[in-house]
Amino acid sequence: MNLSLLFDIMISGLIIGGIYALVALGLNLQYGLMRVLNVAHGEFLMLGAYITYSLYTGWGVNPLLTLLITAPLAFGVGLALHRLLYRRVLVEGEAPEVLESRSLLLSFGLLFVIQNAALLLWSSDIKGYGYLSIPLRFLGAIFSANRIVAAAVALGVSVGFYLYLKRSIAGKAIRALMQEPEGAQLVGISLPKLHAYCFGVGIAMSAITGSLISMFFELTPFIGLSYTVTALVVIILGGLGNMMGSLAGGLILGLVETLGVYFAASDIRPIVSYGVLSLILILKPSGLFNR
Amino acid sequence: MKKFFLGHHHVRSVSAANAFALVLVLALLGAPAYLSPYHRALALALLADVALAVSWAFFSGPTRYLSLATGAFFGAGAYTTAVLGGSLAWPLPVLAGAMVGAGFALVVGVLALRLRGPYFAVFTFGLAELAKHLVIWYETGFTGTVGRWILAQPGQWTIYYTVLSLAGLAVATTFLLRRSRWGYALVGVGSDEERAETLGINTTLVKIGVFALSAAFMGAVGASMAPRWTYLDPNVFNPFVSFQVVIMVLLGGAHSIWGPVVGAVFIGLASEILLLKFRYFYMFGLGLTLIAVVLALPSGLMGLAHYLRRHPKRPHATA
Numbered sequence: 247m248n249l250s251l252l253f254d255i256m257i258s259g260l261i262i263g264g265i266y267a268l269v270a271l272g273l274n275l276q277y278g279l280m281r282v283l284n285v286a287h288g289e290f291l292m293l294g295a296y297i298t299y300s301l302y303t304g305w306g307v308n309p310l311l312t313l314l315i316t317a318p319l320a321f322g323v324g325l326a327l328h329r330l331l332y333r334r335v336l337v338e339g340e341a342p343e344v345l346e347s348r349s350l351l352l353s354f355g356l357l358f359v360i361q362n363a364a365l366l367l368w369s370s371d372i373k374g375y376g377y378l379s380i381p382l383r384f385l386g387a388i389f390s391a392n393r394i395v396a397a398a399v400a401l402g403v404s405v406g407f408y409l410y411l412k413r414s415i416a417g418k419a420i421r422a423l424m425q426e427p428e429g430a431q432l433v434g435i436s437l438p439k440l441h442a443y444c445f446g447v448g449i450a451m452s453a454i455t456g457s458l459i460s461m462f463f464e465l466t467p468f469i470g471l472s473y474t475v476t477a478l479v480v481i482i483l484g485g486l487g488n489m490m491g492s493l494a495g496g497l498i499l500g501l502v503e504t505l506g507v508y509f510a511a512s513d514i515r516p517i518v519s520y521g522v523l524s525l526i527l528i529l530k531p532s533g534l535f536n537r
Numbered sequence: 538m539k540k541f542f543l544g545h546h547h548v549r550s551v552s553a554a555n556a557f558a559l560v561l562v563l564a565l566l567g568a569p570a571y572l573s574p575y576h577r578a579l580a581l582a583l584l585a586d587v588a589l590a591v592s593w594a595f596f597s598g599p600t601r602y603l604s605l606a607t608g609a610f611f612g613a614g615a616y617t618t619a620v621l622g623g624s625l626a627w628p629l630p631v632l633a634g635a636m637v638g639a640g641f642a643l644v645v646g647v648l649a650l651r652l653r654g655p656y657f658a659v660f661t662f663g664l665a666e667l668a669k670h671l672v673i674w675y676e677t678g679f680t681g682t683v684g685r686w687i688l689a690q691p692g693q694w695t696i697y698y699t700v701l702s703l704a705g706l707a708v709a710t711t712f713l714l715r716r717s718r719w720g721y722a723l724v725g726v727g728s729d730e731e732r733a734e735t736l737g738i739n740t741t742l743v744k745i746g747v748f749a750l751s752a753a754f755m756g757a758v759g760a761s762m763a764p765r766w767t768y769l770d771p772n773v774f775n776p777f778v779s780f781q782v783v784i785m786v787l788l789g790g791a792h793s794i795w796g797p798v799v800g801a802v803f804i805g806l807a808s809e810i811l812l813l814k815f816r817y818f819y820m821f822g823l824g825l826t827l828i829a830v831v832l833a834l835p836s837g838l839m840g841l842a843h844y845l846r847r848h849p850k851r852p853h854a855t856a
């Protein structure tokens with residue numbers, strides 16, 4: 247294996263990994279704070295991708311500028327969903343397992359609703375467009391500009407959000423709620439408000455990722471679930487509620503997968519991601535770094 | 538004990554229900570006398586749904602383990618019939634399907650029943666997909682096919698009576714389980730697993746045993762239904778089956794004996810009418826139904842009916 251090939255695989259892995267990190271961060275934000283395992287998370291990625299696709303092919307809007315539309319839109323949808331669905335399930339004083347199961351069922355319901363709404367709106371035909379598919383050369387390897395840009399934006403948003411959690415007052419409040427929900431509420435942090443906010447931000451991250459990948463991946467209404475599974479693998483790998491873990495886990499999974507696809511075959515991907523997920527669950531029933 | 542506390546009115550409504558059940562059983566047994574081929578197919582599909590929903594509920598109802606493995610066990614049973622390919626006389630493939638389903642569930646149960654809450658659900662959700670890809674990998678790599686013909690066909694009414702017996706057997710199992718030590722142990726697992734264990738219940742044995750029993754029914758239903766397709770490919774491992782069954786049971790009510798039956802007939806009819814013509818609308822509606830049931834009807838239609846019977850003047854609240 248020569249050096250430029252290794253470089254090629256490394257960069258490709260990091261590009262995919264940056265995208266995984268952002269989806270996983272969004273899912274982790276919802277799960278870490280509320281214990282809502284939102285299996286419809288990837289559906290918002292799919293919606294973001296389709297909205298960008300429609301704006302670009304219909305009105306010629308620059309795909310990167312559509313982030314300014316998809317992100318606030320998804321945030322608003324997240325707030326609305328939290329208010330309409332999850333808040334009602336989460337306030338009742340039942341056992342945590344029952345609450346987790348009920349919120350999981352709600353997300354499965356959402357998955358069906360969103361996926362089939364997308365099928366009705368955009369049909370099951372494969373859609374796609376090319377934007378910024380200019381080849382760039384580094385050290386003998388060739389990368390497409392749109393992927394570099396997408397990975398840069400995804401990593402920028404992820405790192406930015408991580409710093410926001412570390413540095414800002416609101417970020418501290420969120421981390422306090424994750425670590426000690428009762429104590430945090432005692433010192434005056436509003437749980438329902440931050441739940442809604444984090445749910446919205448999480449979904450916005452998913453939609454942003456969708457807008458970004460629509461520049462170079464083909465779209466069908468079925469793409470969401472595989473990203474949800476990937477994000478699940480990442481957050482279980484990196485630790486539930488551990489944001490740095492999601493960032494690192496996303497990058498690592500991207501690298502491992504790229505290596506795996508290079509040395510084995512690409513059609514084993516679904517087996518590998520479910521297999522890894524099952525294996526982690528069997529070996530560590532409550533996640534690798536669960537607090 | 539409980540019987541002494543039932544009022545006169547309640548006793549009468551129970552005997553009315555018995556009479557209704559008797560009529561229903563006679564009508565189902567005598568179906569060849571009056572059902573057209575179309576209605577026979579519909580009745581068969583509904584009976585299969587009932588058998589799946591009831592067998593899902595006798596494990597997942599009391600234990601609250603949200604299993605999404607139905608599609609995997611059903612698929613395993615169906616694929617068993619296809620692999621046997623008519624080498625065994627009719628009821629034997631069904632028996633084989635039951636054994637394959639139960640064996641599959643034993644392996645899954647040993648691995649996964651330590652997981653709680655959503656982890657178990659996520660693990661079982663992946664099973665159908667995993668099984669499908671493994672079978673595709675095996676078939677393309679070793680046998681060079683991706684599908685199988687089922688040429689040996691038992692008679693249509695034979696299949697009907699097989700599935701009818703399975704549905705009846707599943708309902709009978711629910712009754713028996715509820716009154717047995719295992720049934721109480723399952724309820725104990727559902728309300729507080731650690732306490733149940735402290736009280737001397739071998740929770741692992743009970744959980745895996747009943748999980749395998751429910752999977753045996755699912756495998757048997759899959760094996761019985763397989764000849765209806767003539768041609769079978771690995772897509773028979775369908776995660777959608779798992780969801781449909783969960784929605785049926787939750788809609789009907791997971792904690793009542795007849796809830797799964799009511800839910801299965803309801804959703805089964807809806808899918809029969811809508812699935813082929815308005816596929817996406819149907820699935821969309823199914824998702825909305827799931828959300829509505831979780832939010833507004835936590836004990837399902839049977840819970841609602843029960844509540845209305847007790848509080849006839851306040852029909853708006855739910856149980």
